[in-house]
Amino acid sequence: MAMFAAFLTPEYAPFAIAFVVMIGIGLIEGVGLGLGHLDLDAEVGGDAEGGGLLDWLGLGGELPILIWLTSLLGCFTLSGLAIQQGATAFFGGPLHWGLAVGGATLIGVILNTFTANGLARIMPGYESTVISSDDLLRQRGRILDGAARRGHPARAKVVDHHGQAHFIMVEPHDDGGVIAHGQTALIVRREGSIFYALPDADALLQSI
Structure with missing residues (x-):
């Protein structure tokens, strides 16, 4: 006391x-x-x-x-x-x-x-599933809403290597490109919050 x-x-x-x-x-x-x-x-x-x-x-x-x-x-x-x-x-x-x-x-x-x-x-080692935005590069995403065009990004879903889903805004990598609703695309670069992708139907990706 x-x-x-x-x-x-x-x-x-x-x-x-x-x-x-x-x-x-x-x-x-x-x-x-x-x-x-x-x-x-x-x-x-x-x-x-x-x-x-x-x-x-x-x-x-x-x-x-x-x-x-x-x-x-x-x-x-x-x-x-x-x-x-x-x-x-x-x-x-x-x-x-x-x-x-x-x-x-x-x-x-x-x-x-x-x-x-x-x-x-x-203590047991700590494993983090947190990734940076740049880790989504070279991953494939699927367009969820509308079609993605230059200047008009569309929302896409990307699943990382931990199995976690990320929702990002995507525009085509090529100026005249279009990524249709439901189409998958390879994320190739990022500028700010916008990601740029090549659709899987693109001839450049046919061999990948």
Whole structure:
């Protein structure tokens, strides 16, 4: 009860909040809402220095971001409690919450580096079925609505190699081309949100 009462004091409040947030994130990850993994490579743009920092923090591998964040909050909370308990034992009372938060942040980040890297080694590999728009190139799609003409794209359905369906807007690759409703076509290039395709009836594709 004494520890619970201490959690309600201002000196311990940041760590109590971190603990509650950690539990909430753990529940979100536990029920599998699909929010645990982010494409961090896209955020750093392949920068070597950024990638090295992410690796050091334990974010460069396949560890889901919510698990990493839960681990960080846990390390922060434990570090804060240890600091305040140590201060109470040595000085007769806890430190000001600002000083404790600063120390707990530094220690928590260092501890979480080892914790996150350890978790990344023991967790099963993460397989993502998320693909980029350019991965739809060289795939075949079927025109669903009307006919596709230059300047008048039509909606098409493309099934990727994971078996997932994607619905895109398609125009013929050739200026005078037409891709009829229900016809299949090979996606050959993309400009913005518009994909350009050669119909399978095109003479260029007869041997493909």
